[in-house]
Amino acid sequence: MNDSEWTRREFLETSLKTGGAFGAGAFAFGGPPSTGGTTMQATDFASATTIQVAVNEAPQAITVDARTSLLDLLRERLHLNGTKKGCNHGACGACTVLVDGRRVLSCLTLAATCDGAAVTTIEGLAQGDSLHPLQAAFIEHDAFQCGYCTPGQILSGVACIAEGHAGSTEETRAWMSGNICRCGAYPGIIAAIGRVARKG
């Protein structure tokens, strides 16, 4: 479909239903959503798909447009804003989450493909008020400045340790290469991961 054939009305409707950057504008006009953002339901879309997904161990059924990324589902529909949108094309790692225990990029994962999946985000790591050991180690080792990449770094670090790829500094650096830190907190990040990996 050619973009120029779109009417303004169609454009706004589509933008609202698919979430993403334009969704934030809808909140500004309509106030914050009460429960789960009813303005963004996509049930009347021809391309809508209903998925069963367990996010941080809470199972739920969600109807999504085919184009909705897992990242936008988490942030705009489920309001789990810990997962960050950095580049939105798979280069920076800020959106890293665990799907069925494997670290993946939620920006390049279509939510519709996640039927039956278990998703873990940064909000799901702590046990109550008790931080995950890697979260605590990030604080202890001063492993962030601005903090924007941190949720992705920590999820990726958790997986890196579980995979057995945090044996040496060189190995950890290679296997954390999918997560960029613009502040340059890499020494602290590598130290924190090494500390938790050695503790077992």
Added chain:
Amino acid sequence: MVPCEFHRAQNDKGAIEAAAGGARFLAGGTTLVDLMREHIERPAALVDINRLPHRRIEITARGLEIGALARMADVAADRRVAVAYPVLVESLLASASPQIRNMASIGGNLLQRTRCTCFRDPGVACNKKQPGSGCPARIGVHRTYAIFGASEACIATHASDLAVALVALDAILRVRGSAGERSVPLAKLYRTPGTTPHLEHTLRADELMVRIDTPAGEYTSASPSSPISGCSDRPVAGGQNMNPVVTPYQVQTVEAALTAAEAPPRLRTTLYDVMAALQTVVEPDEDDLVVAVMVYWLRSRRITFVRDVTVAA
């Protein structure tokens, strides 16, 4: 992204029928979703093939069989593959990032779009996006673009390190479509751009890759991967090893400056190995010299390709 339909295939037949009706296969999505977001890819429908049973990795007397939906990370972590086909593991670990290797399928890696930054930029002309619109990449910053196999119309490269290794190992694809099942040698999968750079491979739209077979060979367990380091200006960690070729090639004969031990006359080897051997005799920042020597050898016929190619002017 522009609106599209979404189907989930329960079996090969369903996937092939959906593709015959215009849907695009969706596996890991690491290329397709990215290009859809940039409006470079605009499929009317997607068919999710991730539930299809094509993820097995097996080593038989005939060789290695990899299900096309096996993930890059799964093949890279397979100890049997590491022992018998180390070049595959090395080329996989030289690719992308751990997250992308967890997501991306082997079939999708081989069929990722041949591309450059102009192709990715919606506001820039590109003969692949719009045949006949021109190729501004030729006069821009093109240090990472193709030298071998390029044409006036296109100098974009194929980004797969794995494809280079699999071509060197004479891999064969098993593909299934509405007209039946067939085998396609990987070396015959890719087209050179010529005047039709928008046509990248020889599969039909409804043909589903189900398996990649790599025959057992005399040298497979002794073949290392030698990526060309420093061939990219990208600061992103991982995936720095850009291929200077449009399609993965094998080089048939090498008769020049390599030592006799490394390269006996009429050696059949990979372009990677030749360039890596050359790199051992130049300074670390002299990659351009390696490329210049390669162009000289090619023009003087000291090396020839298994497939016919032309050298970019």
